[in-house]
Amino acid sequence: MAPFAKAVEAGSWAVTLPRGPLLTTPGRDERTAPLRPPEAHTVGDGHITRVSWRYVTKRPSDVRAWLCHPRRCVELATRRGGTRALQGLSAQGPFVLRFRRAASRNAPRAGVRIEDLQLIVNYR
16 A cells, blocks of 8 residues: 555745836846735745746846855846745745846936836745
8 A cells, every 4th residue: 555645735825016226327136025925824844836027127138147045146137037956845835036237337227126026936
């Protein structure tokens, strides 16, 4: 007789921020507050299978971004996408999105606002 295997349920949680950080100083990192599952959502000991993100900025070429978990950070090549690079880590997070405005002599003086930020964590 095969040993009893506990069934692991899949799930996901999401968080949306209408306004993210304002990037005013080129070369300086700005970050979101720690992003965690909503209080009503129980992740338990779930582990990440995939994390998806999106954010909006008026000057995308002026911004570099990273998705950070307490154990690892992943550079984001685009303003929307998904990754399995955090697979196996705790789905509890917390997660932080970190942004850096490019240092350029041609950069406008006005800051760059990160808007409509969304993070979706899929886990099992």
